[in-house]
Amino acid sequence: MKKFLFIAITIVTSTLWISCNDDEGYEDYDNFEAVTKDFNGDWFIIGYFPDGSIAYGGGYVLYTTSNTAANDENFWIDDHGAFFEIKTTVQADLDDLVFSGPENAPELITGGTVTVSNGKIIKNGGRGSATGTVVDSIYFEAEFDWDPGTVYQFAGHKRSGFLEDEH
Template sequence: MSFISCDEGGNPEAGGTSVAKMSGDWYVQTLIDGEVVVDYSLISTYNTSANDGKAMWIDDHGNIWSFKCKSPVNISSLSFSGNNLASSIIDDDDSTPDVIETYDINVNITEGKITKNGTTSTGGHTVDKIYFKAEFSDDENPGTIYEIVGYKRTGFLEDEH
């Protein structure tokens, strides 16, 4: 048995995605008129397949409203927003084999901002902050604006929810 490898010299540059500065897992609270309606939940922001720096996915993994949409971004200001963003979730209902349903809505995202070192985690660590407002097309109370605010996941046990 033998192993062969080659070293092209130095460490290769892995690079990153176009929205790396805005990507991550976030623990957020959801508020209406300043009142918490959904306590700390995990959401994710990540690159689209286009990798062009023009949009990122916002995915709540079913923790807040069951939405996943592509939002336009401005990398230089770390901001994001968009109207009538299509969200389509595939719900594979494990209780009913072979039944797959989709959940299609539109989402308005406003005032989206990532602030580097902009907040303190529940464990006391200085971390990036995320903030945005969302409105959902299927809300039984049309016009309700949800404020979603939180911090970037640190990996420290004291910050997990």
């Protein structure tokens, strides 16, 4: 019995020592922080006509904003081709949490162009729909080459992570 207890203690001690070795297998891992971390995430966004009515009978669509490979002040806006078909990069003002894109920037889903303007992230400015969880909100405007002269408005809130808030 003492022999079994000794073996069990040795195994447990060895396992703990191996699992607590901080550098084991992670020597080359770089846990960088994205420059645009305050802008990045999944968002539920609705598109609106200039008069404020919901565009084309749509509802909430899942968009993703994420840093570019350069990890600078530019980030992607992407609706995954779900509704307005927008995938383009914009430039962030990191201090004021505002963003915009260049005029007639490439739009990668349709191959056309888009001009994103007046973008803003409002920290703790939104709520998850069912749970009421406080989340960030987002707003921006976009003019597409397929409808020149019409500036659509986009507004929504960050994904809360709660199943009840999924649209």
